[in-house]
Amino acid sequence: MADQAVLSIRNVSRTFGTRRALDDVSLDVRRGEMIALIGPSGSGKSTLLRSISGLQVIDPGAGVIEAFGAPVQSAGRVSSRVREARIRIGFIFQQFNLVGRLSLFTNVALGSLGRIPFVRGMVGAWPAETSTAVMAALARVGVAEYAAQRANTLSGGQQQRGAIARALVQKAKIILADEPVASLDPVSARKVMEILRDLNRTDGLTLVVTLHQVDYAMRYCDRVVALKAGRIVYDGPAEGLDKDRLIDIYGPEFEDVFWEGAPK
Template sequence: MSDAAVLSIRNASKTFGERRALDGVSLDVARGEMIALIGPSGSGKSTLLRSISALQTIDAGEGVITAFGGPVQKDGKIDADVRRTRTRIGMIFQQFNLVGRLSLFTNVALGSLGRIGFWRAALGFWPDETKHATMAALHRFGISDYATQRANTLSGGQQQRGAIARALVQKAKIILADEPVASLDPVSARRVMDILRELNRTDGLTVVVTLHQVDYALRYCDRVVALKAGHVVYDGPASGLKTEQLIDIYGPEFEDVFWEGAPT
């Protein structure tokens, strides 16, 4: 792991049955980067994020994942002290992962769970710091008017902004976002991507986001990592990713659906 890296993946593999979702993946993520993970469905993008966040184990063997200089997992086992590391990593999901019957305020305040304890949170005994941080995050993302509303009554874009606000209350230093705009309309999707970029550039958070929309990857992220069949096939500046490489990654049909103004 380099001195500047906050995440390091070395020789990580993950097998599901006979399918190798990750095949010896190695990657360093520097502090303050905003990286897009792209690639066709089944290429290993979500598997990689879930492995980094210790939501699943990688295969036993040489694979090692570290964050902030400390172990997350190795040899197919989650590190016993991973909970402390995970409090600094916020995970954003495609389907928001909010508790629908709870208010938006409560969902966002739950970002402080790792600091205040389960029972205090379950009883709604929020410290003043959590209350202020929650309302500040909701206001920042334009959803404070919905604080008392049940999460399942909100639009997809509002819920996703709530999920990002929860990561802010969590005081995460790294945000892993797994297809955060896949289920959103174009306007909501752009707003969510604008928020992630703002958190990266203004707050200095490290952001790793998986995207199916290659144009978003090139527009919002300076670095792009492309996966294909569990292998890293491109890792470099967004400006260096050319149309012929994208066709190689996604297949010849990609050119037929590519947007106007594609890189050449």
């Protein structure tokens, strides 16, 4: 069903020293949603995203995270079944996380390692099915002509599109994208956001995207979740984010940088 929850976060906290990065956060993500996570720097956006994938361990206690009904972690421990969930969750990092000395093709093919023998992947003996999937994914995001180039010779936008292609080859059902456009110029950033939105609307992929650019969140995502000091302070439609609410989330200084044409 379209409204079925594929991610369930319950009473999750994460403390670093004396700072509570996440403070009793609960959230459901339904199948086929594209959600923007917004909030000031240090509000807990990236910590939440990394916790969902099991890359960050949550505090001991009542906190539970499930994906597709399978446990990711609970009570401060990553589940022994976390690999089941990770196979279906793609993670796109701000800094692309590609291996610079490898070709774009190989970087994208690495997305298939969860489904093929590890040794075959390490020696580059990709099955025909994987090679076909890689080229199809690269074509889908518009960088197929760069397949043979080393990743570190590509622009930031090209590398980020490669990272998206890798998630497609992984056959991810959920894509978690942590500030995927923060390092890109405005044109490349818009292209990446358009690709992500197309994957959501055309392929039905579920996406959770952390963004500093509030205008991008409102333009490309139907649902917005705002964090402030580790707590969810808004969860609703993008059109519900009026100027006063955004100032409450970001502080009075936000008015000074409020973009032209935004809600009044």
